[in-house]
Amino acid sequence: xxxxxxxxxxxxxxxxxxxxxxxxxxxxxxxxxxxxxxxxxxxxxxxxxxxxxxxxxxxxxxxxxxxxxxxxxxxxxxxxxxxxxxxxxxxxxxxxxxxxxxxxxxxxxxxxxxxxxxxxxxxxxxxxxxxxxxxxxxxxxxxxxxxxxxxxxxxxxxxxxxxxxxxxxxxxxxxxxxxxxxxxxxxxxxxxxxxxxxxxxxxxxxxxxxxxxxxxxxxxxxxxxxxxxxxxxxxxxxxxxxxxxxxxxxxxxxxxxxxxxxxxxxxxxxxxxxxxxxxxxxxxxxxxxxxxxxxxxxxxxxxxxxxxxxxxxxxxxxxxxxxxxxxxxxxxxxxxxxxxxxxxxxxxxxxxxxxxxxxxxxxxxxxxxxxxxxxxxxxxxxxxxxxxxxxxxxxxxxxxxxxxxxxxxxxxxxxxxxxxxx
Amino acid sequence: xxxxxxxxxxxxxxxxxxxxxxxxxxxxxxxxxxxxxxxxxxxxxxxxxxxxxxxxxxxxxxxxxxxxxxxxxxxxxxxxxxxxxxxxxxxxxxxxxxxxxxxxxxxxxxxxxxxxxxxxxxxxxxxxxxxxxxxxxxxxxxxxxxxxxxxxxxxxxxxxxxxxxxxxxxxxxxxxxxxxxxxxxxxxxxxxxxxxxxxxxxxxxxxxxxxxxxxxxxxxxxxxxxxxxxxxxxxxxxxxxxxxxxxxxxxxxxxxxxxxxxxxxxxxxxxxxxxxxxxxxxxxxxxxxxxxxxxxxxxxxxxxxxxxxxxxxxxxxxxxxxxxxxxxxxxxxxxxxxxxxxxxxxxxxxxxxxxxxxxxxxxxxxxxxxxxxxxxxxxxxxxxxxxxxxxxxxxxxxxxxxxxxxxxxxxxxxxxxxxxxx
Numbered sequence: 001x002x003x004x005x006x007x008x009x010x011x012x013x014x015x016x017x018x019x020x021x022x023x024x025x026x027x028x029x030x031x032x033x034x035x036x037x038x039x040x041x042x043x044x045x046x047x048x049x050x051x052x053x054x055x056x057x058x059x060x061x062x063x064x065x066x067x068x069x070x071x072x073x074x075x076x077x078x079x080x081x082x083x084x085x086x087x088x089x090x091x092x093x094x095x096x097x098x099x100x101x102x103x104x105x106x107x108x109x110x111x112x113x114x115x116x117x118x119x120x121x122x123x124x125x126x127x128x129x130x131x132x133x134x135x136x137x138x139x140x141x142x143x144x145x146x147x148x149x150x151x152x153x154x155x156x157x158x159x160x161x162x163x164x165x166x167x168x169x170x171x172x173x174x175x176x177x178x179x180x181x182x183x184x185x186x187x188x189x190x191x192x193x194x195x196x197x198x199x200x201x202x203x204x205x206x207x208x209x210x211x212x213x214x215x216x217x218x219x220x221x222x223x224x225x226x227x228x229x230x231x232x233x234x235x236x237x238x239x240x241x242x243x244x245x246x247x248x249x250x251x252x253x254x255x256x257x258x259x260x261x262x263x264x265x266x267x268x269x270x271x272x273x274x275x276x277x278x279x280x281x282x283x284x285x286x287x288x289x290x291x292x293x294x295x296x297x298x299x300x301x302x303x304x305x306x307x308x309x310x311x312x313x314x315x316x317x318x319x320x321x322x323x324x325x326x327x328x329x330x331x332x333x334x335x336x337x338x339x340x341x342x343x344x345x346x347x348x349x350x351x352x353x354x355x356x357x358x359x360x361x362x363x364x365x366x367x368x369x370x371x372x373x374x375x376x377x378x379x380x381x382x383x384x385x386x387x388x389x390x391x392x393x394x395x396x397x398x399x400x401x402x403x404x405x406x407x408x409x410x411x412x413x414x415x416x417x418x419x420x421x422x
Numbered sequence: 423x424x425x426x427x428x429x430x431x432x433x434x435x436x437x438x439x440x441x442x443x444x445x446x447x448x449x450x451x452x453x454x455x456x457x458x459x460x461x462x463x464x465x466x467x468x469x470x471x472x473x474x475x476x477x478x479x480x481x482x483x484x485x486x487x488x489x490x491x492x493x494x495x496x497x498x499x500x501x502x503x504x505x506x507x508x509x510x511x512x513x514x515x516x517x518x519x520x521x522x523x524x525x526x527x528x529x530x531x532x533x534x535x536x537x538x539x540x541x542x543x544x545x546x547x548x549x550x551x552x553x554x555x556x557x558x559x560x561x562x563x564x565x566x567x568x569x570x571x572x573x574x575x576x577x578x579x580x581x582x583x584x585x586x587x588x589x590x591x592x593x594x595x596x597x598x599x600x601x602x603x604x605x606x607x608x609x610x611x612x613x614x615x616x617x618x619x620x621x622x623x624x625x626x627x628x629x630x631x632x633x634x635x636x637x638x639x640x641x642x643x644x645x646x647x648x649x650x651x652x653x654x655x656x657x658x659x660x661x662x663x664x665x666x667x668x669x670x671x672x673x674x675x676x677x678x679x680x681x682x683x684x685x686x687x688x689x690x691x692x693x694x695x696x697x698x699x700x701x702x703x704x705x706x707x708x709x710x711x712x713x714x715x716x717x718x719x720x721x722x723x724x725x726x727x728x729x730x731x732x733x734x735x736x737x738x739x740x741x742x743x744x745x746x747x748x749x750x751x752x753x754x755x756x757x758x759x760x761x762x763x764x765x766x767x768x769x770x771x772x773x774x775x776x777x778x779x780x781x782x783x784x785x786x787x788x789x790x791x792x793x794x795x796x797x798x799x800x801x802x803x804x805x806x807x808x809x810x811x812x813x814x815x816x817x818x819x820x821x822x823x824x825x826x827x828x829x830x831x832x833x834x835x836x837x838x839x840x841x842x843x844x
Contacts, residue, residue: 222703226702240690254675268658271699272703274697294658
């Protein structure tokens, strides 16, 4: 998901205005097929919300997305998509039979991909009961990303019933593992040598959460680690001289926070949690810490990974005093590649023009979503909200308000039409 | 209690041999009254163990020693001691009616004091059931310090029945708050302006746990702290720049571990526990740490207290970035004064000679006991074991084996007789 927070809007990114894309977008607004598709989106808005509620009600905890994947695949087939069996990690891939011919793994013609993610952040057993008051829906995962999944279905139905056909193959994909520890494993698999997109794609458009203004064209990369330092421990006085894991880790962490970080590309290091030790008068046997690096640039992540390993490796030491040594374990909890799609790339231009055509002033944004992965591979990718407003994501109080819901889906559809080249 | 661990034996302290004290000690071995007292200790050994079991069975958690204090006061009266009401903190003070006349707070003649501590380390509700196999007793607190308390009773009975009278007033004291967070509050009160020993004493002899070899003549002082750093917290990326309590505390802790510590007098600093933070991708709102300084020398503790405050005060800061500031709270969890009684002081010489007279080779030791407080005030003080062997102190598996139990008590009695000046 991407958070609706000010730091996510790029200060340097006054969106470009490209008359050519705007002209084409405005022409589409009068196209009978697109007009009919928008009317259908409005007319079936209640059904779209019903779908959103139904999908939210199917639990999809991290690493347990298969049930929701099965339900989603059924709904995709009902919309008329060709849907293959879930892939090795659980992604569901469908495609428009009317669009350019495509089979999984085909190199050409390069497909357009629109996707959303199946997984939520909520653990198994989380109570999910959708509360509904008019156009306000409240439930864990109701927006992130049940809204995106629902938009895939509504977009497909509207495009097919309006007989909008595409020259490019058009793929509709539901991914696993977008959130947290999932570490983008769904989209990672799609672009891997055994994935459906192993031959790449023309553009990758992720629908994640609510909103109609933002266009994420920079993928914030991140590295997450857990470092654990273990030693023999002992009594604070009797065993003094025995290496102390907390002393060693405090030094390493202080050194970490002294590593210079560039502001352009924006890069951060934050220590989130630490723990260890059992008593004020004992040398601990263990100390641990979890920390994170984020950056707009892949090269900074790679540099920081080396810096981190170099600094922490110094903790594991020889044993000059004969009192035992400290042993470091460094686990990488996650690695999200950084990447970006330039503001003047046709994918971004198309989304900007589509947003403006619907009467909304667009904003370029930075976030961490499924689009990070294709961006890091040089595949043009963006992430859009799927209409409506939302808040309290990743909490049990998550809500979605259906304001301009159909317009959000119409924006994604128009972006795809512009990318299809006409 | 004092731990039976090698670092507690002072490497530089080959005990002095003073023929004069040894001659007097050997003369006492043939004294009819002392001979009779030793025979009584042997003859009533079973009763002494019964007392030890009975006292162990009365819970005395930290800050909840009053019930055991009441039971101990009754047993002290049964031995024929004059016993005053428990003082303001719960110490029980008794005195030999046959010894030099004394009333609480009296300045002269200066009394001899023999003491043990009422409190255990075990929290309320700890199951205490004494297991007995022959001369092996097993229960929480069975040695530390039920053995010391029991020795006070046996010593009193033997001395009175053997009609050993003392020129000096002889005080028998059961203290509260020796362990951990008790922070020596019992003995601290005794020597305070409202305590029974406000006018001082000629010598303070603490019986703590088991053993017959060690003589603690150096009181290891300690300082214990808990530092907590609080800040506004936030999202690791969106709120980057908000001060991070873990970053600040890691730097302060690293600085702390860089403060040079003398090896003579031996001084240590050990960080025992830390914690804080809730998520790898959040700036924590709080980080905390608990650490400890120990030293043989009071001046080093005072110096370190200043160093610690100076280093940690730098954590609390101004707010240059306008993103909120960090606030440090430094709580001192405990302060045990350091001190020592020189190896050639009559109190130590008497204990060394008494130990040798009983056929045991003495060792001078360093530990942290009730004796720290009088030592820090310049009052001659030592701590002795009360006979027997023991292990697993401060754990539910604590045990006491009654090997040379009566000799341990006879050693304390002989030390007092030598100190009484004859």
